[in-house]
Amino acid sequence: MGIVHLLRRALGNPPVSGIDAWSWAFAAVALPTILRCLVDDHVTGVAFSPYIPFILVAAVCLGWRHAAFVTVVSAAVADMLFIDPRFVPMAGPTDLFGMLIFLASAALIIILVQVARLMIHSRPLPAPAGAARTGIIFSLDKGQAFASWCGSGRPLRLGPESEVAEMMQDFLAQLELGRRLNANCS
Known part of the structure; x- marks a missing residue:
């Protein structure tokens, strides 16, 4: 099964909703936070990077609303935990710039996933080949x-x-x- 078929199927299915969606959204923030904490002593300057793939997964699996929630919470968590001085929200212009770039990148990811989802839903399914009636x-x-x-x-x-x-x-x-x-x- 190719990646295109897998993405088409994921975007064609309805997003996860309800309490399951909130559980997945929490995990989409918690997992990259844990990963970043594990390498905190060895890695600097990449406060927002671990969250990007999880925003993509959230946009595909959960829909744009939950992905936007994951984005905003991830930005706040990354700013508070991984940018010096720690536990001080937006302490300087560097924090603000990094956060704006992160938010813009996440917004582009969410918009592209939403556009792909709309394109898949608006295209008719191909007619089956063979002698069977197609029902056109x-x-x-x-x-x-x-x-x-x-x-x-x-x-x-x-x-x-x-x-x-x-x-x-x-x-x-x-x-x-x-x-x-x-x-x-x-």
Whole structure:
């Protein structure tokens, strides 16, 4: 199973919600905090870095609201625990700059995940191949032709009714011509 298929499935499924989402959000802050504490004596200058992958996971699995919550809490925790002077919120301009860069990066991650989720939900599922019926449904609305498939999201706009009807007639004529030519060759 490829990474694209895995991401498509993760973004296509509804995000975790309810008490489970809050448990996962707490873990998305606690785990990078613990990791950062473990290397605190050896690593400096990376107060916010361990939180970035967890924000991505939160955005994919929990949705944008919980990911935003994880971002804000992570920024506060990192500022208080890992930027000197410790336990002093935003002690100087360096703290503020680092936090703004972290918040902007996290916002971009959350927005990109949300856009990918919307793109996946707005695209119809591909029609199954083979001899089985696909269940394609054609419809008209305000002079526009649409096609949809059973189990797909929103209908796909094909274009103006007159244009689509002409293309369909041309397609049917080509099919008939192909059948006649194949019948004559046999």
